[in-house]
Amino acid sequence: MQEEDKLNLEEAFSKLEETVSALEQEDISLEKSFQIYKEGMELLKKCNQAIDKVEKQVLVLNEDGETHEF
Numbered sequence: 032m033q034e035e036d037k038l039n040l041e042e043a044f045s046k047l048e049e050t051v052s053a054l055e056q057e058d059i060s061l062e063k064s065f066q067i068y069k070e071g072m073e074l075l076k077k078c079n080q081a082i083d084k085v086e087k088q089v090l091v092l093n094e095d096g097e098t099h100e101f
Contacts, residue, residue, distance in 0.1 A: 040085075043078050047071060 038046065050071035054064055 038077075040078060040081050043074055043081070047074055047078070050074065 050067055053059065053067050054071070059067075
């Protein structure tokens with residue numbers, strides 16, 4: 032299991048911020064920037080999947096006071 036698989040959503044967003052900062056460094060090599068970019072895109076995909084999962088679990092309260100899934 033990779034490190035990104037163990038992260039909660041907040042930790043993943045924090046790691047994405049670190050990824051962006053790393054890519055903004057002036058002295059980064061092209062090869063290293065491609066590696067960091069790839070890792071960031073994989074992490075972003077996992078974040079999107081986690082958000083989609085949460086959105087599907089959100090319950091909506093209707094006017095009758097009953098709940099149903101979003």
